[in-house]
Amino acid sequence: KNEVEQSPQNLTAQEGEFITINCSYSVGISALHWLQQHPGGGIVSLFMLSSGKKKHGRLIATINIQEKHSSLHITASHPRDSAVYICAVLGGSQGNLIFGKGTKLSVKP
């Protein structure tokens, strides 16, 4: 079993829909990252969180440390949100991020 599991693996949505991507992990963590990777490969960090909830524009990330679960929400989705979304956890103070396999999101106009 992978230490970081994401669901769904693939997600197709219509423009305007509310989207949720889930991440569960099995190790103790000091931080959790949500990353976005567009076709062509560039990776952008969306959020880093260790508790509670963060919001940036139409993106919201939540984490429940007790349940070892995080969600990434996209409100009013747009075709430009189409990308692979990756959850990664930091197991300790070192830089060893453990990555989920990603969720490929496609938003249709």
Place this chain on the structure above:
Amino acid sequence: GAGVSQSPSNKVTEKGKDVELRCDPISGHTALYWYRQSLGQGLEFLIYFQGNSAPDKSGLPSDRFSAERTGGSVSTLTIQRTQQEDSAVYLCASSLGLARNNEQFFGPGTRLTVL
């Protein structure tokens, strides 16, 4: 300001040759990370540098892989006697300080193809 830069952007090499991949982190960032993304696979951690501390090499897949960071800035990832399974995109990231407290900024990657 300038982000993380990597060179070359693409590298094609023959099996058995050595390659060097370069990463220029954001100025002032003390932490530097190397990751690898193989075709159809997820990202995997390779090595982490934090300030003057000994690097965390726990992710390096074999002793053919090594990395150094000179002067706390530029880093070079070296792969000796390359194999076809080394083909991947190699990503570098940097952060302002300790990994647990700071967001990581990723470079565009170097796509390595071993023929």
